[in-house]
Amino acid sequence: xxxxxxxxxxxxxxxxxxxxxxxxxxxxxxxxxxxxxxxxxxxxxxxxxxxxxxxxxxxxxxxxxxxxxxxxxxxxxxxxxxxxxxxxxxxxxxxxxxxxxxxxxxxxxxxxxx
Amino acid sequence: xxxxxxxxxxxxxxxxxxxxxxxxxxxxxxxxxxxxxxxxxxxxxxxxxxxxxxxxxxxxxxxxxxxxxxxxxxxxxxxxxxxxxxxxxxxxxxxxxxxxxxxxxxxxxxxxxx
Numbered sequence: 001x002x003x004x005x006x007x008x009x010x011x012x013x014x015x016x017x018x019x020x021x022x023x024x025x026x027x028x029x030x031x032x033x034x035x036x037x038x039x040x041x042x043x044x045x046x047x048x049x050x051x052x053x054x055x056x057x058x059x060x061x062x063x064x065x066x067x068x069x070x071x072x073x074x075x076x077x078x079x080x081x082x083x084x085x086x087x088x089x090x091x092x093x094x095x096x097x098x099x100x101x102x103x104x105x106x107x108x109x110x111x112x113x114x
Numbered sequence: 115x116x117x118x119x120x121x122x123x124x125x126x127x128x129x130x131x132x133x134x135x136x137x138x139x140x141x142x143x144x145x146x147x148x149x150x151x152x153x154x155x156x157x158x159x160x161x162x163x164x165x166x167x168x169x170x171x172x173x174x175x176x177x178x179x180x181x182x183x184x185x186x187x188x189x190x191x192x193x194x195x196x197x198x199x200x201x202x203x204x205x206x207x208x209x210x211x212x213x214x215x216x217x218x219x220x221x222x223x224x225x226x227x228x
Contacts, residue, residue: 036218093157
């Protein structure tokens with residue numbers, strides 16, 4: 001299957017700093033990429049939908065100024081957690097789709113804010 | 115909007131037991147349906163899919179049939195193994211506002227004991 005690479009796989013940062021997470025589709029062009037946050041009890045929360053060349057669409061309750069999403073090309077989307085706080089600590093997962101095919105997932109990023 | 119409902123877990127089974135994880139959906143269009151699996155400490159990976167009514171997806175002994183009349187896509191396996199212990203997510207993929215959208219269920223944790 002197609003490969004989606006997410007980097008870094010884990011990161012520890014100090015409170016108040018910003019962290020950037022990259023999501024790349026390695027062998028296909030992703031018209032749409034999604035960013036999810038996974039909470040301790042396993043549920044996946046869709047944060048935003050990112051379409052190449054346009055602004056991301058954020059789900060209700062997700063702060064767009066805090067979670068900056070950029071989808072500059074058909075193979076790269078980035079999520080920047082700005083001014084991170086301990087409550088932002090979580091597992092962030094990206095996925096990429098091409099047309100109506102299945103979503104392919106990155107391996108996730110474990111963010112810990114201390 | 116689209117939604118996916120799957121049975122709450124955790125589900126605990128003995129090895130070689132029969133597995134069913136129920137999944138129902140609501141969608142305005144004609145979605146594709148998927149089951150994803152997340153092993154401990156890892157990201158999500160596609161387990162199986164079905165793209166139209168009456169299609170049966172199968173992989174690694176798991177199978178699910180796209181039932182349009184009951185809007186269901188139940189996951190089954192005849193004989194589970196300890197290595198099947200994971201979280202299973204039912205999902206649908208549909209076009210929304212001209213863009214691809216993937217909607218997940220909340221996930222069902224499966225624990226298989228020897």
